[in-house]
Amino acid sequence: MITIHGCYRSRALRNIWLCEELGLPFRLVQVVQAYRESAKDAAITTRSPDFLTLNPQGLIPVVEIDGLVMTESLAINLHIARTRGGELGPRDAREDALISQWTLWGATEVEPFSIQILVQLLQRKPEQRDNARLAEAIADVRRPLSMMDTMLEKSPWLVGGRFTVADINVAEVIRYALPAPEVLEAAPRVKAWLAACHARPAWKKIAAEREKEPVN
Ligand SMILES: N[C@@H](CCC(=O)N[C@@H](CS)C(=O)NCC(=O)O)C(=O)O
Structure with a gap:
């Protein structure tokens, strides 16, 4: 357990x-x-x-x-x-390497910016917002998202041509940027991929549970 x-x-x-x-x-x-x-x-x-x-x-x-x-x-x-x-999970050491790569990419190249978007837009009252920091985070997150968009030309999922833990780990860090939906405008494949992740029954179940918890 x-x-x-x-x-x-x-x-x-x-x-x-x-x-x-x-x-x-x-x-x-x-x-x-x-x-x-x-x-x-x-x-x-x-x-x-x-x-x-x-x-x-x-x-x-x-x-x-x-x-x-x-x-x-x-x-x-x-x-x-x-x-x-x-x-x-990984089928072999090669997939394990790629799953780690995407996970660490999400943690280091996306989350520092996406979490700022979430904090500034959802957790702070408008008068408490650091608008310069928000604008910088929105600008900075576009670069990794554009790289990912290019990668998704080759395959609908990040590793092994199938939905894996890499998609979960990356989808969760990208979700934090959604309060500024314009960041996905120039990354249509990322937008479609995220929608596919969020169409999964497991996501729908946990999203419904999440809604039951107070926002603040
Ligand atoms: N790098 C850690 C970050 C954990 C983290 O920041 N957790 C937040 C909630 S998402 C927290 O517990 N904050 C509580 C606090 O700051 O008191 C992880 O990915 O698990």
């Missing part, structure tokens, strides 16, 4: 998505980000002493799997994919 500490409105969603795709049973221990308004009603937050014992960084997700206590949502997904990912 896999235990996921976190909530749907967090990076734990990446791990929940993969578990749902694979039909892996998991237990969700609800932990809410301490900065959320809803944290005042939560039994456990990212600043609760017991949670800090589990992850002294005070960040979700934390996943307990195979006797390991893991942090870092993307590394967790790679571990799940390698150990029980079936066709969503």
Whole structure:
């Protein structure tokens, strides 16, 4: 059994998505980000002493799997994919390399910008926004998205010609940019690929669960 500490409105969603795709049973221990308004009603937050014992960084997700206590949502997904990912995981070392490549690309080349778009547009009130930082993030995210658009000319999915954990990991970091939909205007294949990811039954199920959690 896999235990996921976190909530749907967090990076734990990446791990929940993969578990749902694979039909892996998991237990969700609800932990809410301490900065959320809803944290005042939560039994456990990212600043609760017991949670800090589990992850002294005070960040979700934390996943307990195979006797390991893991942090870092993307590394967790790679571990799940390698150990029980079936066709969503790597078939061989070559695919493993490409899945790692796309995952690290998402984390380093996309997420720093896409998360700024989400923070500025969804988490800050208009008067608190850093508009210069927002404009810079919107400009910067276009370059990696345009590169990915070119790659998608060759195949509808990132690795092995099929939907894999690489698509989940990258889709989740690109989703953060959607509050500024204009970033996908010049990347029509990325837009279509993201729509295909979000048309999957597992995504629809978790997106519905996510809607049940308070936005702030
Ligand atoms: N690199 C980490 C980032 C984890 C992270 O930043 N988690 C956020 C929620 S998505 C968090 O727990 N924030 C709580 C806080 O700042 O108190 C990962 O991918 O797992």
